[in-house]
Amino acid sequence: MLRISKLTDYAIVVMVELGESPGAVLSAQALAERSHLELPTVSKVLKLLARHGLVRSYRGAHGGYRVTRPTAEISVAEIIGAIEGPIAMTECSVEVGLCSQEHVCGLRSNWQRISAAVARAMEEVSLAEMSRPARPSEPGLRIATLNA
Amino acid sequence: MLRISKLTDYAIVVMVELGESPGAVLSAQALAERSHLELPTVSKVLKLLARHGLVRSYRGAHGGYRVTRPTAEISVAEIIGAIEGPIAMTECSVEVGLCSQEHVCGLRSNWQRISAAVARAMEEVSLAEMSRPARPSEPGLRIATLNA
DNA sequence: GCCATATAGTACCATATTAGTCCTGTTTCA
């Protein structure tokens, strides 16, 4: 568990696909075919990505989408953020007052710190890196913890 | 988003509470009161934790639960794992064959690497650390990424 | 100017997951 949502998953796939042709304007239809996903789903994802400025949309005939930045400058965190909102492991990591137990719990500061660390990790993974398989030889991601 | 489930959240709270009295055997009822949670919920969580060996249960009158190890030796990852199963950001990070798009996707190796990194981070946060508020001065968690 | 194409926004429904509760059975202690 600790899953990203399916929509987010699709968003990454679509962004990878878009990133393959940085200059071209691709329609939602074309992207759906290339991604092996349904058009309405791809469409929904693209709207969210456009609203957050990760892709630029072109309306009308011959319209479509293209990435606004080189894939090396787009992070996985941004894509997750566009679809799901802020990366936070618990309600209370987002902001104060969201959890009714806040005054008796005391875990908030730790959850905030953990969430921030995970967010930072996702920020350091670019779309360009996602586009090519991780080599087995490559050292894995390392996440420094509370004491680091 | 990227949330842990509420049940997992409760599990951490309950474990923190149990960890405060390492020797004592506390009933689900007592833990529910101390945690400000409902008994059935606390009960459910404790059963899962017991099944995974994180707490030892004692049945019968004066029964209850106690932690099986010092809190410094119990990781947040273990608790998440007990309630939610393996830490994985996507279906495909768990094992091959879970995602129908596997042969056309190519993102699997990267998701596995990212999931592993997040899991490792959670393994490095102990219940003892969760029990006391993170000091603001404390450097945050850092998660090294694909290139690190 | 008009029509075809394509995205924007929103609202909706169906389904899956999660949370929460309850019941029945078993164990232990007094």
Added chain:
DNA sequence: TGAAACAGGACTAATATGGTACTATATGGC
């Protein structure tokens, strides 16, 4: 032997998610 307490599983209700559809708006070509 009875009360206290956990084990396991089944069930219900609430929520979240995924997926779809509809209307409006913009663009480009004939």
